[in-house]
Amino acid sequence: MDIFTIEHIALATGIILLLIGIWGMLTQKNIIKIIVSFTLFDTGIHVVMVAISYIKGKTAPIIGESVTKENAIDKIVDPVPHALVLTAIVIGLGVTALMLVYALNMYKHKKSLDITNFKELKW
Amino acid sequence: MIKNFIIFIIVLVIGFIFFSIFLDFNGSEELKGLGKYYAENGAEEVGAANLVTAIVVTYRGLDTLGEVSILFLTASIIGFVLSLSSSNNEDRKVRQASEILKTTSKVLVPIIFVFGAYVFINGHLSPGGGFQGGAIIASGVLLLFLADPKRKINHKLIQWIEAASGISFLLLGIAGILLAGGFLDNSFLSLGKLGHIFSAGAVPIIYIAVGLKVGAELTSIITNYNEIQKEEE
Amino acid sequence: MIFLFISIFLGIFILLMGIIAVQHKNIKVAVIAAGTVSLFSSILYLLLAAPDVAMTEAAIGSGLSTIIFFYVLNKIRKTKTDD
Numbered sequence: 001m002d003i004f005t006i007e008h009i010a011l012a013t014g015i016i017l018l019l020i021g022i023w024g025m026l027t028q029k030n031i032i033k034i035i036v037s038f039t040l041f042d043t044g045i046h047v048v049m050v051a052i053s054y055i056k057g058k059t060a061p062i063i064g065e066s067v068t069k070e071n072a073i074d075k076i077v078d079p080v081p082h083a084l085v086l087t088a089i090v091i092g093l094g095v096t097a098l099m100l101v102y103a104l105n106m107y108k109h110k111k112s113l114d115i116t117n118f119k120e121l122k123w
Numbered sequence: 124m125i126k127n128f129i130i131f132i133i134v135l136v137i138g139f140i141f142f143s144i145f146l147d148f149n150g151s152e153e154l155k156g157l158g159k160y161y162a163e164n165g166a167e168e169v170g171a172a173n174l175v176t177a178i179v180v181t182y183r184g185l186d187t188l189g190e191v192s193i194l195f196l197t198a199s200i201i202g203f204v205l206s207l208s209s210s211n212n213e214d215r216k217v218r219q220a221s222e223i224l225k226t227t228s229k230v231l232v233p234i235i236f237v238f239g240a241y242v243f244i245n246g247h248l249s250p251g252g253g254f255q256g257g258a259i260i261a262s263g264v265l266l267l268f269l270a271d272p273k274r275k276i277n278h279k280l281i282q283w284i285e286a287a288s289g290i291s292f293l294l295l296g297i298a299g300i301l302l303a304g305g306f307l308d309n310s311f312l313s314l315g316k317l318g319h320i321f322s323a324g325a326v327p328i329i330y331i332a333v334g335l336k337v338g339a340e341l342t343s344i345i346t347n348y349n350e351i352q353k354e355e356e
Numbered sequence: 357m358i359f360l361f362i363s364i365f366l367g368i369f370i371l372l373m374g375i376i377a378v379q380h381k382n383i384k385v386a387v388i389a390a391g392t393v394s395l396f397s398s399i400l401y402l403l404l405a406a407p408d409v410a411m412t413e414a415a416i417g418s419g420l421s422t423i424i425f426f427y428v429l430n431k432i433r434k435t436k437t438d439d
Contacts, residue, residue: 004360005150005360006359006360006363006403006404007148007150007404008145008148008150009360009363009364009367010363010367010400010403010404011145011148012145012367013366013367013370013371013400015138015141015142015144015145016371017370017371017374017393018141019134019137019138019141020371020374020375020378021374021378022133022134022137023130023134023378024377024378026130026133026134027127027130028378030383032383032386032387032425032428032429033378033383033386035425036377036378036386036387036390036425037377037378039390039394039417039421040374040377040378040390040393043393043394043397043413043417046397046409046413047397047400047401050401050404050406050409051404052148053158053404053406054150054404054405055150055151055152055153055154056150056151056152058405059405060250060405060406060407061162061173061174061175062172062173062174062175062249062250062407063166063172063173063174063317063318064172064318069166069167069317072162072163072166072174073154073159073162073163074153074154076154076162076174077404077405077406078151078154078158079158079161079162079174079175079178080157080158080161080178082175082178082406082408082409083175083178083179083183083186084186085406085409086175086179086252086254086408086409086412087179087186087187087190087254089254089409089412089413089416089417090190090194090254090258090337090412090416091190091193091194093341093416093417093420093421094193094194094197094198095197096421096424097197097201097344097348097424098197098200098201100424100425100428101200101201101204101205102204103428104205104428104431104432105204107432107435108435111436113432173408175408242411250407250408250411251408251411252408254412255408255411255412255415258412258415258416258419258420259415261420262415262419262420265419265420265423341420344424345420345423345424348424348427348428349427351431352427352430352431352434
């Protein structure tokens with residue numbers, strides 16, 4: 001069938017992983033669990049972006065012995081989403097570290113990790 | 124109960140949007156558009172054997188500059204906020220690491236540092252580059268902290284490495300404006316033979332600067348997290 | 357053909373670990389499950405012919421990110437038993 005190729009399976013995995021991350025962010029009460037769900041959401045988006053760039057039967061975009069300069073154009077996968085995902089992974093780590101620092105300060109303020117105790121900004 | 128139902132409906136709507144992308148996705152058969160241009164002309168114009176390195180350093184160099192400045196901002200905010208809430212750390216007692224960890228880290232840490240340096244120096248020839256090498260060096264520093272939790276790393280040294288590599292990244296970009304085509308153009312040094320270590324102009328030097336900067340920033344994040352631990356026994 | 361089976365197996369594993377990471381009561385198990393999701397998706401990147409992305413995800417996602425979570429959990433635990 002046409003739906004059982006590697007890029008379809010990877011695309012489906014990435015989409016369901018990001019849906020699990022969104023659902024975790026909206027229903028959990030513990031602050032650390034919300035940050036873990038954010039990490040899953042981030043990973044899901046990266047899998048979707050790399051899965052879209054796959055071309056059937058081609059190989060990695062590095063010029064070596066089997067992929068030479070002349071026939072590179074019909075032997076490699078698309079290299080542009082790889083460059084974008086590389087930057088996004090490092091920035092995801094930076095945002096996670098920053099969120100954890102703020103979670104630590106919130107815990108020092110009220111001695112509890114439950115997000116229903118922090119209601120000062122609700123109207 | 125009604126809140127769970129609304130959340131379920133929201134997740135279903137988002138899932139439906141993505142599912143319609145999934146339904147008319149056929150895998151591509153050939154390269155089209157921008158990827159085709161980079162595959163045809165990337166090896167001659169840049170001279171690097173790794174096409175993803177050529178894109179990250181020269182064709183999309185401004186994105187790398189923005190990402191490096193976001194990491195710098197993150198590391199300095201974490202250092203600032205964590206220093207507001209830390210205690211006096213001369214009177215902390217920490218538990219000693221076990222004997223296996225101490226002995227193994229003496230063997231493994233130099234190998235990890237050399238491997239990280241190899242990964243970002245050979246970024247233009249094989250898979251690798253500045254971000255991977257910087258993350259590997261930060262993992263080596265993490266192993267040092269796990270084996271000996273009271274070790275102090277000089278903050279001034281890390282700040283000097285980070286500042287020097289950031290400024291050299293900018294100076295190499297400006298040298299591209301003065302001596303060659305535009306910002307972060309790499310042809311002011313000779314392009315050399317494809318696959319050689321001294322090829323691709325200024326790409327190895329730019330990637331060494333980026334690798335040192337990313338490694339220094341992740342190391343400073345790990346150092347700040349390690350210094351707020353205190354444990355009483 | 358063998359790559360197809362490996363990718364189906366990896367996909368089911370990733371989703372199972374994702375559900376454990378969101379639903380489990382113990383926070384430590386959830387953090388380790390998130391690290392495992394990152395590790396298996398790094399293998400999936402290798403099957404999709406992306407070696408640079410696989411290296412970066414393995415070093416950052418399942419190394420540094422998990423350790424930062426455990427540093428914060430240790431600090432919270434020690435502050436809680438002080439009073």
